[in-house]
Amino acid sequence: MRAKSPVVADVIKTLYRSLGMEMALRMARSLIEGYNISQRMGFPPSVPVPAQDAVNRMVLDLFEEGLFLELVEWLVRADRQGFMGKRYPIVGIEEIIQGMELEGYLLDPESGLFYEDPRRHRTPGWGRLKPGEEYSITLLRLDIVLNSRLVRGNDRGDIERAYDSLRDMVRRIVEKRRGRVWLWEGDGGMAAFHYGHPNMSAVLCGMEILNELLVYNMTANPLNRDMQIRAAAHAGFIRYTEDLSELQRSEIVKETVEIESGWTRPDSLSVSASIAPHVDGIIKDCLLPAEGDCPREILCYRIRPRAAARPAKGRGA
Amino acid sequence: MVDRSRVLDDPAALFHSGALDYVGPDAPEGFVDDGRLRSVEAFAQRAEVEQGRQRPHRPKAGSFPGWDALSEGQSYDLLIMYASLCDADGLRTRLGDMRFTRLKGNALALVGAMAQELDGRLWIADDRSFLCLFQPDSLPAAFNACLGLLANARLCSFEHFKLEQEVARLSFSFHRAPVPWQKPGQTGTIVSDAINFIYHLGRKFTPCGVIDLVRETAAELPERLAAHLVDAGGFEDKAILRFPGFQVSGSE
Numbered sequence A: 001m002r003a004k005s006p007v008v009a010d011v012i013k014t015l016y017r018s019l020g021m022e023m024a025l026r027m028a029r030s031l032i033e034g035y036n037i038s039q040r041m042g043f044p045p046s047v048p049v050p051a052q053d054a055v056n057r058m059v060l061d062l063f064e065e066g067l068f069l070e071l072v073e074w075l076v077r078a079d080r081q082g083f084m085g086k087r088y089p090i091v092g093i094e095e096i097i098q099g100m101e102l103e104g105y106l107l108d109p110e111s112g113l114f115y116e117d118p119r120r121h122r123t124p125g126w127g128r129l130k131p132g133e134e135y136s137i138t139l140l141r142l143d144i145v146l147n148s149r150l151v152r153g154n155d156r157g158d159i160e161r162a163y164d165s166l167r168d169m170v171r172r173i174v175e176k177r178r179g180r181v182w183l184w185e186g187d188g189g190m191a192a193f194h195y196g197h198p199n200m201s202a203v204l205c206g207m208e209i210l211n212e213l214l215v216y217n218m219t220a221n222p223l224n225r226d227m228q229i230r231a232a233a234h235a236g237f238i239r240y241t242e243d244l245s246e247l248q249r250s251e252i253v254k255e256t257v258e259i260e261s262g263w264t265r266p267d268s269l270s271v272s273a274s275i276a277p278h279v280d281g282i283i284k285d286c287l288l289p290a291e292g293d294c295p296r297e298i299l300c301y302r303i304r305p306r307a308a309a310r311p312a313k314g315r316g317a
Numbered sequence B: 001m002v003d004r005s006r007v008l009d010d011p012a013a014l015f016h017s018g019a020l021d022y023v024g025p026d027a028p029e030g031f032v033d034d035g036r037l038r039s040v041e042a043f044a045q046r047a048e049v050e051q052g053r054q055r056p057h058r059p060k061a062g063s064f065p066g067w068d069a070l071s072e073g074q075s076y077d078l079l080i081m082y083a084s085l086c087d088a089d090g091l092r093t094r095l096g097d098m099r100f101t102r103l104k105g106n107a108l109a110l111v112g113a114m115a116q117e118l119d120g121r122l123w124i125a126d127d128r129s130f131l132c133l134f135q136p137d138s139l140p141a142a143f144n145a146c147l148g149l150l151a152n153a154r155l156c157s158f159e160h161f162k163l164e165q166e167v168a169r170l171s172f173s174f175h176r177a178p179v180p181w182q183k184p185g186q187t188g189t190i191v192s193d194a195i196n197f198i199y200h201l202g203r204k205f206t207p208c209g210v211i212d213l214v215r216e217t218a219a220e221l222p223e224r225l226a227a228h229l230v231d232a233g234g235f236e237d238k239a240i241l242r243f244p245g246f247q248v249s250g251s252e
Helices: A004-029 A039-042 A049-062 A068-080 A093-102 A147-153 A156-175 A198-219 A245-249 A251-263 B010-014 B034-054 B086-093 B097-117 B139-151 B153-159 B193-205
Strands: A105-108 A115-116 A136-143 A180-183 A188-193 A229-238 A268-271 A299-305 B073-084 B121-125 B128-134 B170-180 B210-216 B232-237 B238-243 B246-247
Touching: A004 A049, A004 A068, A004 A188, A049 A068, A049 A105, A068 A093, A068 A115, A093 A105, A093 A115, A105 B086, A105 B210, A136 A147, A136 A198, A147 B121, A156 A180, A156 A188, A156 A198, A180 A245, A188 A198, A188 A245, A198 A229, A198 A268, A198 B139, A198 B153, A229 A251, A251 A268, A268 B170, B073 B086, B073 B139, B073 B193, B086 B097, B097 B128, B097 B139, B128 B193, B139 B153, B139 B170, B139 B210, B193 B210, B193 B232, B193 B238
Parallel strands: A229 A268, B170 B210
Antiparallel strands: A105 A115, A136 A188, A136 A229, A180 A188, A268 A299, A299 B246, B073 B128, B073 B170, B121 B128, B210 B238, B232 B238
């Protein structure tokens, strides 16, 4: 986004009209600790700063500090929920949100945060996550069961076709719920969710991937046996980095992998105890406690054809 | 094919039309013997097996003239799909009229999108069911799409139908038969055995969450899909095969 973008001009215009000088300063101080407008503009403390110039300076300072999105989010919150108990109707807030869309950012109605428009950009950090900062993230880990046996027993072209289909299926299902595929290797991958209802989204994605994979196995799988996956959803805090290998070393990723590899049966989704309380109604109804002596309070989802009329393994191959 | 005087320019092309062997001008006398005939027979059997595996009973492409070319009042061989919202009366009672109307609208959009995706037509809709027409050779694709809808019924209920307490399910019935064509919206005067049959099948016979197919229609499914069907008995003198649906953990 450019400093001369129309949406930046709109924010400058509305800030003084809607908030006034004092409130605008409180907003700036909530984003930059100790923000001092007199100092920034070179005025002695005893000399009043011209209000319009001050607001202009505040917006540009926040823009230069990389906090313009946070500024607009603050305005949306003040308009919709108020600030310290008082509502501040922001003049032209809808036009500002539309202006942000033109700049490639969509407003997530659940969290009130902007994220990159997936039709224009799809970066692992949604165009918002900053390296070194800690975020609440929900992860969905997927692993292809007996990958090496599948690879050994099938033609290389068929394997590539089947694995490409799975990867495309996962990407489509994850991205339609505002998730991002963070890692994808030969035998599986990991998706992350931060916007919307991340816990619910991860569970719904895991369920849909199992459902779609079952239909794929019934209808289009070119391999000599069903492709099976184990899936696990888990949530926690992560210090974001663009270095994938560093991400893999984080505690929450290790825990998610442990749930998937240690406590998840083939063709199943495991939902960790950190997510389960966020799962509602008819979705929770189909989650059952994991079998065996699982030390974690894991819930499990499975789907299969109703009758035992499935064809035997080895479709003529 | 015996072509001793080499009148054929492209003998290989005839193999695409089903030829099994070729004896050209350079073939020596006695070339066609018992061994050669056995080879021809084996080749013919292999071709039949492969054809059966890849495209069972599939009509030739191009047999459907296109929706815009259909003449009103004339009958065409089409694939008919009846989709029904299970326990519609119960849903209406439990949800109330307003939410049920919204649910029905969402279900209509879902089935309509499926019909559009497969170049079919959502032909007739009432308060609990939808009748779609597809090109006669569309069964494998339409069946796949229905499998997806059945497998994702719970997700669909939660995300699209906004239901939090119960799952709204669909059931599907398929029949391929001649249908007197009228444009959607102008179907009130149609008299058709096939339409009557599919309505009766869908409403009186097909249970919730399954796919029923008339046996002759099901013969168009590839072997791997047909392997999931079970015998469901007969209905109005027609044998019915059934895909019994999916079972999800926590549900019966």
